[in-house]
Amino acid sequence: MPDLHSPAQPWIRSARYDGLLILAPPFLALLLVLALPAPYRSTAQMPLLAWVGLVVLIDVAHVYGTLFQTYFDPLRRQQRRTLLWVVPVGCYAAGVALHSLGGLVFWRALAYLAVFHFIRQQYGFLRLYGRHEAPARGSWLATALIYYATIYPLLYWHLSPGRNFTWFVEGEFVQYDWAAGRQLATVAYVGLIVAYSCRETLLWYRTRTLNVPRNLLLSGTLISWYAGIVWFNGDLAFTLLNVVSHGIPYLALVWNGGPTAKQAPHPGAAAPGLANMVWRCSWSWLCCLPI
Secondary structure, X not given: OOOOOOOOOOOOOOHHHHHHHHHOHHHXXXXXXXXXXXXXXXXXXXXXXXXXXXXXXXXXXHHHXXXXXXXXXXHHHHHOHHHHHHHHHHHHHHHHHHHHOOHHHHHHHHHXXXXXXXXXXXXXXXXXXXXXXXXXXXXXXXXXXXXXXXXXXXXXXXXXXXXXXXXXXXXXXXXXXXXXXXXXXXXXXXXXXXXXXXXXXXXXXXXXXXXXXXXXXXXXXXXXXXXXXXXXXXHHHHHHHHHXXXXXXXXXXXXXXXXXXXXXXXXXXXXXXXXXXXXHHHHHHHOOOOO
């Protein structure tokens, strides 16, 4: 068995911190969903207290957590002074323009932007947990799987009208009932999981090494997205798996200060780019646009 506390394991902070706050949330969320009364796993019912706890106290909180990496950081505030006021004004103007074209246009654009944000966060964590690994044959499988672990459930959602949950509002996603498309997407999903599992098994057999956090991240992503969208068909189940698995790990990363908070950057690593800062700021403000 791999040593979880070995320096070779690429923890962001520590096995305990990462394990509890970054990697465990999807698994804990699934246990909570399984413990729910049956109706909440298959209907559009959403208790008010659950909505407040999940959406306001976790999802909205993780959005405002971005402020600690931008406006509340004196160094970044000084370095990006112009950017930090241009971006929110520009995003507000873009939001007003979209809403002027119709409420559904605004919400559809926001929903697809949110989906992109959720997918890219999982890829970002994958890059963090693979930062010490040298390029190797077949390493692309991890990237392909982290993307398809999120894209497949979304494809299933798009090709299965009548789900009992929405991202924001009814009709936000373009949907079409296509059974053959769902089957093709499922075959690719299973094939990719099998291919990745075979590669990891072969690497373990040859080297007796295993990247524990990377594999836990991939497992949690597969579980939370599949269970929340494909397996269950309830608003509370979807929201619980979606929000807990996404919001808490991000808050933990912000709380820790990021992967470079306690270590010097790699000599060859590039400084955070303009596009990355724009994305962080724009997402924070887009989520807070008044309707």
